[in-house]
Amino acid sequence: MYDTIIIGGGLSGLAAGIRLAMYDRRVCILERHTTIGGLNSYYWLGGRLYDVGLHAVTNYRPKGTKRGPLARVLRQLRISWDELHLSEQLGSLVSFPGVQLEFSNDLALLESQVASKFPRQIDGFRRMVASLKDYEELDLTSSGPSAREMLASYLDDPLLVDMLLCPLLYYGSARERDMDWCQFQIMFRSIYCDGLSRPAEGIKIILKTLTRKYKSLGGELRLRSGVQRLITAGDRVTGVVLEDGTVLEASQVMSSAGWFETAQMCDPPLPCKTDEAGQLTFVESITMLDRQPRDFDFHKTIVFYNDSDRFDWKKPDGLVDLRSGGISAPNNFAYDEPLAEGAVRVTSLANFDRWRELPVDEYRRQKQICYEAMVAAAVRHVPNFRPYAKATDVFTPTTIRRFTSHANGAVYGSPQKRYDGRTPLKNLFLCGSDQGFVGIIGAMVSGLSMANAHCLSELAKTDVQPVVPS
Amino acid sequence: MTTAEIREEIIDILENIAPDEDLGGLKDDVSFREQLSLDSMDFLDIVMELRKRWRVQVPEEDYQNLRSMTSTVTYLEPKMRDLKRA
Numbered sequence: 001m002y003d004t005i006i007i008g009g010g011l012s013g014l015a016a017g018i019r020l021a022m023y024d025r026r027v028c029i030l031e032r033h034t035t036i037g038g039l040n041s042y043y044w045l046g047g048r049l050y051d052v053g054l055h056a057v058t059n060y061r062p063k064g065t066k067r068g069p070l071a072r073v074l075r076q077l078r079i080s081w082d083e084l085h086l087s088e089q090l091g092s093l094v095s096f097p098g099v100q101l102e103f104s105n106d107l108a109l110l111e112s113q114v115a116s117k118f119p120r121q122i123d124g125f126r127r128m129v130a131s132l133k134d135y136e137e138l139d140l141t142s143s144g145p146s147a148r149e150m151l152a153s154y155l156d157d158p159l160l161v162d163m164l165l166c167p168l169l170y171y172g173s174a175r176e177r178d179m180d181w182c183q184f185q186i187m188f189r190s191i192y193c194d195g196l197s198r199p200a201e202g203i204k205i206i207l208k209t210l211t212r213k214y215k216s217l218g219g220e221l222r223l224r225s226g227v228q229r230l231i232t233a234g235d236r237v238t239g240v241v242l243e244d245g246t247v248l249e250a251s252q253v254m255s256s257a258g259w260f261e262t263a264q265m266c267d268p269p270l271p272c273k274t275d276e277a278g279q280l281t282f283v284e285s286i287t288m289l290d291r292q293p294r295d296f297d298f299h300k301t302i303v304f305y306n307d308s309d310r311f312d313w314k315k316p317d318g319l320v321d322l323r324s325g326g327i328s329a330p331n332n333f334a335y336d337e338p339l340a341e342g343a344v345r346v347t348s349l350a351n352f353d354r355w356r357e358l359p360v361d362e363y364r365r366q367k368q369i370c371y372e373a374m375v376a377a378a379v380r381h382v383p384n385f386r387p388y389a390k391a392t393d394v395f396t397p398t399t400i401r402r403f404t405s406h407a408n409g410a411v412y413g414s415p416q417k418r419y420d421g422r423t424p425l426k427n428l429f430l431c432g433s434d435q436g437f438v439g440i441i442g443a444m445v446s447g448l449s450m451a452n453a454h455c456l457s458e459l460a461k462t463d464v465q466p467v468v469p470s
Numbered sequence: 471m472t473t474a475e476i477r478e479e480i481i482d483i484l485e486n487i488a489p490d491e492d493l494g495g496l497k498d499d500v501s502f503r504e505q506l507s508l509d510s511m512d513f514l515d516i517v518m519e520l521r522k523r524w525r526v527q528v529p530e531e532d533y534q535n536l537r538s539m540t541s542t543v544t545y546l547e548p549k550m551r552d553l554k555r556a
Contacts, residue, residue: 023518064490066507076511080489136509452511460517464527 001249002026004455005240007227008256008405010038011440012432014210015447016254018077020455021217028248029219030240032226032405036211038256039404039411039433040440042204045393048341050286051202052395052403053411055302055328055345058171058190059441060088060105060197068135068194069441076448083209085199087333089301092196094163095381096306101163105195118160128154132185140182140419140436147184148177162311167191167304169313170326170347172438174278174412176314183417183436190439196301200335206440227257229267230428237266237428254450256432258406258413262423270424278410279315281397283350285374288391289342293329298344298383301332305381313349320370321349322377329382344385346378352397352408367394412438421450429454471550476543479555483519487512498539520546524553 004020006013009031020027035041040053059069063081074081091109094101099117103110107129115122128151147168151161165179168187173179179187199205214221226243230253239249255262263272293299306324313324325348331339358366371394375386397409406413413433421429429450437446471479481493488506502508516536520526526549528536535545 023522071507072509072511074490075488076515078486078489449511452514456514456518460514460521460528461530464521464525 001251002028003250004028004252004254004451005030005248005250006254006256006431007240007262008038008432009033009036009221009223010256010404010432011040011206011210011443012435012437012447012450013038013254013256014207014214015073015077015444016256016431016451017214017219017221017447018210018217019448019451021214021219022078023456023459024218025455025459027219028250029214029221030225030227030242030248031221031223032243033403034223036221036223037203037207037403039400039406040203040443041207041403042202046391048288048391049202049204050393051204051330054198054203054440055171055326055330055347056089056196056198056333057084057086057206057440058187058194058196059439060086060195069190069445070194073441073444073448076452077210077213077444079209079213085201085205086197087200087335089196089198090332090334091300092167092302092304093300093381094166094304096159096163096166096311097309099159099163103167103192105197107193110192114160118157121155121157121160124154124156125160132188135186135189138182138185145181147179147181150181150184158310162306164188165313166306166311166324167302167326170304172412172442173313174280174410174417174433174438175415176280178313180417186437186442190442198330198333200333200337200339202330203440210444227265230262230265232266232268232425235424235426237425252427252429252455254429254431254454256430256447258404258410258432259416259418259423259430259434260407260414261405262428262430266425266428276414276416277407278413278415279352279408280313281315281350281352281400281409281411282347283320283355283370283374283394283396284345284347285371286393286395287344287346287375287385287389289344289385289388290390291388292338292342293331293344293383293385295342296383296385296388298329298385299332300382301329303327303381305378307377307380316349316351319351319354319366320374322373324348325374325378327378327382342388344378344382346374348374348377350397352401352410355396355398356401363396363398367396370394370396406433421454471553471555473543473547475555476546476550477539479523479550480516480539480542480546483516483523486519487515496539498543501538503537516542524550526550526553
């Protein structure tokens with residue numbers, strides 16, 4: 001019998017687990033795969049370590065910062081700033097037809113770019129930035145108005161609205177065409193005000209740090225332990241059945257599997273409409289290089305590009321939408337030592353159903369075609385890296401589906417977030433992307449705040465058990 | 471525990487909560503919120519640590535007493551004076 005079973009050994013599940021184990025809860029994290037990480041994981045191929053989700057860690061703040069999501073994560077998980085090994089980005093770019101906006105970890109650069117490229121919009125831009133609420137002030141009890149509607153009250157040039165939204169949608173919107181205004185405020189701060197960073201070793205170092213912490217506190221982690229179903233009785237969950245038939249009982253279950261996915265796992269299933277499952281997913285191509293990007297004048301950390309008149313953030317009809325993408329160079333962060341190998345990653349929107357329907361041989365062939373097309377689209381916006389390729393890989397929506405268990409391989413989960421983490425069952429809660437926070441730091445905030453809200457805050461109110469004489 | 475020992479214990483808890491913080495210059499009469507930017511989640515940790523380490527219970531309506539070091543020590547003194555440090 002566990003106090004809490006956590007479904008999913010990703011960043012949110014590990015963060016929740018650390019909080020609960022810290023206060024002596026009997027907690028068990030169940031991870032379906034042989035490695036932890038979920039959406040943000042890593043894999044070995046041809047002797048190389050590849051990251052799955054991580055382009056950059058948003059919410060960067062220098063050591064000693066007391067406020068904001070990074071400070072919250074460090075405090076709540078009792079991790080020191082140095083343990084995350086974060087190095088800052090060198091500078092990024094939003095590249096649209098005929099106009100480019102540079103941004104860095106200093107908002108002043110973006111502001112000066114808006115002033116010079118969109119002089120008529122700069123006053124509205126400044127008013128919009130001044131109106132942004134602090135993370136702590138945001139009301140996350142409902143999804144609220146749309147970001148596009150709110151932005152229209154400050155900016156009347158749709159091109160600038162599209163350009164500002166592009167990186168934010170790419171790094172966290174489960175909603176087509178738009179995002180919630182409260183999400184916009186969080187993401188704007190995370191990316192444009194705080195900024196981008198990355199550990200030289202990639203996501204692995206963060207996952208290892210969390211796992212070590214969790215285990216040192218007595219938390220139990222079970223790999224290869226997929227949950228087949230949740231056992232319910234009335235309005236409560238009483239335990240889980242694993243795929244191998246093992247039954248585990250728990251007073252509480254916290255699931256990072258997604259709302260739609262968790263509802264389906266319940267026996268009987270909880271009512272949940274199919275449109276509550278997300279649709280937005282990616283294809284990502286990875287090119288390993290025989291030199292560093294800077295050796296051929298590629299200095300940007302991330303380039304978000306769009307080639308069409310309007311930036312279209314929606315599920316494409318075809319396998320992939322090459323009209324926009326995110327191009328990331330993991331080498332272009334201010335590390336103490338350069339990374340051993342150069343790499344460029346290109347991410348574009350994709351259609352899960354189209355990929356899933358492909359027969360095995362055709363799937364492999366399309367991956368190769370898609371790789372070539374993505375790289376061809378990318379090199380219109382960044383220096384040509386094709387001549388330096390020495391290894392490549394592609395992952396698709398079906399790969400993402402396999403590693404996250406999210407329906408449709410939806411990277412950022414459901415478009416309708418459940419910010420309070422509650423479900424119709426009184427002791428079943430959500431954490432992770434469907435609770436509402438995305439990104440590396442966001443996922444950890446989700447896990448720890450749900451553990452606090454639904455377990456520790458309640459526990460603090462209960463009577464202390466008297467010491468049993470030994 | 472004496473009030474000095476209770477203060478040391480609180481410092482130890484704060485060091486745990488904020489490992490990157492230098493607590494040497496902590497002012498006892500200024501709020502933790504102001505000096506250390508502690509928020510409600512951090513106060514939950516102080517409450518949980520007291521519970522875990524000393525089985526001291528702080529009811530929700532008393533959380534306001536944990537404002538500063540002085541108010542915290544004053545509040546905890548009757549609850550902790552009979553406890554012995556190991």
